[in-house]
Amino acid sequence: MTLQTLKQNLRVAYAAFVITLRMNAPDAFVLFTIVVQPLVIAVMAMWMLVERGAANALYVVVGSGMTGLWSTLLFMGGNSINWERWTGTLELMVGQPTPVSVIVFGKNAAVVFQSLLSMVGSYSVAAILFRQSLVVEQPLLFAVSLILTTAAFVCFGLVIAPMFLLSPAVQHFQNALEFPVYMLCGFLFPIALLPGWTTPLSYLLAPYWAARALHGTSTGGASLQETLFAWGMMLLLGLIYLLISGWLTERMLYKARSEASLRLE
Amino acid sequence: MEVHSTVEVRDLRRVYRTTIGVLRRRVKEIVAVEGISFDVAPGELFGLLGPNGAGKTTTVKMLTTLLIPTSGTARVLGRDIVKEADAIRARIGFIFGGERGLYWRLSGYDNLRYFSSLYHVEPQVARKRIPYLLELVGLADRGKEKVEGYSRGMMQRLHIARTLLHDPEVLFLDEPTIGLDPVGARELRQMILNLQAEAKTILLTTHYMFEADLLCQRVAVINKGRIVALDTPAALKSNVSDLAVVEMEVFGMDPQVVERLRGLPFVDTVSVENVDQRQAVRVQTRRGSEAVPDLMNVLAGLRVDRVVVREPTLEDAYVRLVGGGE
Numbered sequence: 001m002t003l004q005t006l007k008q009n010l011r012v013a014y015a016a017f018v019i020t021l022r023m024n025a026p027d028a029f030v031l032f033t034i035v036v037q038p039l040v041i042a043v044m045a046m047w048m049l050v051e052r053g054a055a056n057a058l059y060v061v062v063g064s065g066m067t068g069l070w071s072t073l074l075f076m077g078g079n080s081i082n083w084e085r086w087t088g089t090l091e092l093m094v095g096q097p098t099p100v101s102v103i104v105f106g107k108n109a110a111v112v113f114q115s116l117l118s119m120v121g122s123y124s125v126a127a128i129l130f131r132q133s134l135v136v137e138q139p140l141l142f143a144v145s146l147i148l149t150t151a152a153f154v155c156f157g158l159v160i161a162p163m164f165l166l167s168p169a170v171q172h173f174q175n176a177l178e179f180p181v182y183m184l185c186g187f188l189f190p191i192a193l194l195p196g197w198t199t200p201l202s203y204l205l206a207p208y209w210a211a212r213a214l215h216g217t218s219t220g221g222a223s224l225q226e227t228l229f230a231w232g233m234m235l236l237l238g239l240i241y242l243l244i245s246g247w248l249t250e251r252m253l254y255k256a257r258s259e260a261s262l263r264l265e
Numbered sequence: 266m267e268v269h270s271t272v273e274v275r276d277l278r279r280v281y282r283t284t285i286g287v288l289r290r291r292v293k294e295i296v297a298v299e300g301i302s303f304d305v306a307p308g309e310l311f312g313l314l315g316p317n318g319a320g321k322t323t324t325v326k327m328l329t330t331l332l333i334p335t336s337g338t339a340r341v342l343g344r345d346i347v348k349e350a351d352a353i354r355a356r357i358g359f360i361f362g363g364e365r366g367l368y369w370r371l372s373g374y375d376n377l378r379y380f381s382s383l384y385h386v387e388p389q390v391a392r393k394r395i396p397y398l399l400e401l402v403g404l405a406d407r408g409k410e411k412v413e414g415y416s417r418g419m420m421q422r423l424h425i426a427r428t429l430l431h432d433p434e435v436l437f438l439d440e441p442t443i444g445l446d447p448v449g450a451r452e453l454r455q456m457i458l459n460l461q462a463e464a465k466t467i468l469l470t471t472h473y474m475f476e477a478d479l480l481c482q483r484v485a486v487i488n489k490g491r492i493v494a495l496d497t498p499a500a501l502k503s504n505v506s507d508l509a510v511v512e513m514e515v516f517g518m519d520p521q522v523v524e525r526l527r528g529l530p531f532v533d534t535v536s537v538e539n540v541d542q543r544q545a546v547r548v549q550t551r552r553g554s555e556a557v558p559d560l561m562n563v564l565a566g567l568r569v570d571r572v573v574v575r576e577p578t579l580e581d582a583y584v585r586l587v588g589g590g591e
Contacts, residue, residue, distance in 0.1 A: 012382050014382075015378075015382035019379050022370070087365065088365025089367070091331050091361070091366065092380070096355075096380075098384075257331060259282075260281060
């Protein structure tokens with residue numbers, strides 16, 4: 001890839017990022033997944049854990065925020081290619097010179113960026129409604145973890161989006177994917193509470209390492225070594241997701257062009 | 266020096282596969298395009314004319330790299346549409362008729378700004394080109410409004426602006442005037458002529474004969490996936506120069522009467538179009554006005570309001586080629 005191509009692709013990703021933010025802003029479904037649902041989860045979890053102190057409250061804030069992040073990515077990011085098909089713009093997206101995955105990257109980045117709001121909402125609930133004093137113990141490490149979390153979630157979304165278009169059968173299970181990932185990634189409780197055979201599955205999911213990094217740096221419960229390891233896993237899995245998504249997107253496009261399914265007639 | 270065609274199509278074929286049945290699923294094949302071949306010269310305005318379902322849109326989708334052919338080859342600007350799709354995409358523009366394909370929650374201006382990014386138009390170029398194109402398509406006053414408030418004609422004009430953003434060398438226009446009001450359609454046709462004057466190569470599909478006659482230098486008539494004629498509009502019209510056309514407005518004509526008209530030895534084709542409670546009947550015949558009394562005999566007992574005998578048009582050539590009203 002030349003410097004010129006890189007510049008052009010970055011410009012396209014940024015354009016996709018901006019229009020997605022603008023189009024999602026008035027969307028009631030987006031509002032529900034990034035604000036209402038995480039708030040409901042945060043309120044319920046806080047009621048259960050409010051007596052156990054500030055560290056638990058912070059765990060709930062970060063965890064419920066991550067549920068918003070995942071739900072938004074699953075429904076909005078997962079459908080980012082399908083949505084173009086439903087609105088009749090997928091043919092235009094495919095028939096132009098920029099690789100489709102660059103556009104999906106920009107769209108997913110917007111979705112994940114927007115869903116960070118859910119963490120702000122959860123924080124506000126804990127601080128105002130439950131009068132918890134919430135202090136992030138390792139703010140610098142937490143900020144870096146948040147940036148890497150955003151990148152890891154965007155890459156994860158790049159795998160889901162072509163898969164949903166490639167196989168409608170997989171998309172039928174879209175709703176069912178929401179809660180298992182909450183649990184497998186330890187958003188709201190440690191995965192040690194789950195049966196041992198699920199642990200390898202958790203390790204393959206970048207959101208699990210994101211949850212570890214965010215929980216660890218916010219509550220101060222993780223050593224620097226543990227945080228660095230979680231960052232490394234996020235980067236490694238993100239890279240693997242990128243490679244898989246590139247292959248999947250190519251296959252998806254070839255299949256759609258062969259089967260004439262770029263447009264809903 | 267050898268001059269290459271801008272579009273070269275050889276034995277292009279496309280079959281759609283679909284399944285029917287619930288418990289016992291069977292694969293059904295529908296041949297949309299059946300081995301067509303043609304060339305479009307640089308700077309030519311070439312028409313693909315045919316009824317609905319003839320294979321026009323399928324052909325355009327293959328040429329714009331959006332659909333992979335079942336067999337055959339095609340090259341656009343010397344590049345293969347399957348193996349070199351990426352190289353073609355930056356140099357062509359396309360529109361498909363209809364309201365879809367725009368971001369309704371964004372303004373017309375923002376739609377164009379987004380698409381200019383996708384086509385790698387430099388921001389400083391886009392800043393000048395977008396207002397120019399909005400002006401060109403008559404949307405300068407409405408460019409800042411959301412597309413959801415646009416009429417169908419305005420959306421179609423925005424599509425034209427979108428497809429010109431990156432100044433493509435070849436344009437594929439699939440039924441661009443469909444659904445437009447007469448004034449809007451006339452403006453759009455003038456716009457297409459202006460684009461051709463800028464030496465753009467244009468492949469236009471339409472099922473309006475007069476549109477093909479007015480705009481195209483050559484026309485391929487496509488029916489049931491096959492090209493049944495390919496020539497200039499004048500040459501196609503000359504194919505029916507031996508015929509006259511008798512047009513009649515009849516009330517309450519049943520299918521048996523139509524068959525009796527078709528059975529007359531001097532009748533070439535009969536097409537019938539239902540308009541409200543009457544039927545507009547068009548008979549192509551070699552006997553000209555002399556055929557009228559015999560036609561009236563067949564229509565005896567029915568109310569016939571208007572009878573006109575006229576010279577054949579491109580539409581009549583088309584009707585003859587695609588088999589009348591059958």
